[in-house]
Amino acid sequence: MKRNLIFSLALMMFLLGSLSLSAQDTEKKKGPQKPMFNKDQIVSQKIAFFTKFLDLTPEEAQKFWPVYNACQEEMEKARKETRKSAFMLSKAAKEGNKTDEEIRSLAETYYGNLDRENALQKLHYAEYQKVLPIKKAARVRLLEEQFTRNLVMQLRGNYRGGKPGPKQPQPKEAETK
Numbered sequence: 001m002k003r004n005l006i007f008s009l010a011l012m013m014f015l016l017g018s019l020s021l022s023a024q025d026t027e028k029k030k031g032p033q034k035p036m037f038n039k040d041q042i043v044s045q046k047i048a049f050f051t052k053f054l055d056l057t058p059e060e061a062q063k064f065w066p067v068y069n070a071c072q073e074e075m076e077k078a079r080k081e082t083r084k085s086a087f088m089l090s091k092a093a094k095e096g097n098k099t100d101e102e103i104r105s106l107a108e109t110y111y112g113n114l115d116r117e118n119a120l121q122k123l124h125y126a127e128y129q130k131v132l133p134i135k136k137a138a139r140v141r142l143l144e145e146q147f148t149r150n151l152v153m154q155l156r157g158n159y160r161g162g163k164p165g166p167k168q169p170q171p172k173e174a175e176t177k
Contacts, residue, residue: 042151049147054136063131068140071124078120082113 047065050056056064089106092098098106121141128137 045151046147049150050140050143053143053146054132054139056136060132060136064128067127067131071120071127075117075120075124078113078117082110082117085110085113 050068051061054060054064085106089103089110092103092106125137125141128140131137132140
């Protein structure tokens, strides 16, 4: 009963966000378009998505979300460092005014940051296992990727003037003979 209540609340938040989006002016304007979603709407969608596909009980949700949010903050800091080091490496390589040793150092920093992100993913998986059953903990990262793909497809649809984005190829069913 409580699980249905949480799912219903998350679904209502998602639907309210969707309704406000459909009420926006759909005329094409010159210049940059308004973002399709704001951060709160994306968070609401993500909560509904994870709650549905992880089938979180109220007790699991209460333990999971604080751990997940802390892990996401840590990952965002790591991603910022990786982007910063990638920018610095790219800039140095294009300018051509750095020594080989400086380029090597920048490259090592960049690849070290990538390694750190991967190490954090493993660490977070271990944290999720502390608050979720293994089958659910194992799916968290995969659901993050799926959620991101879905969000990108929604944004592409908005960019194309409200038309849906390209169809995703579906796996072919095994032919039976």
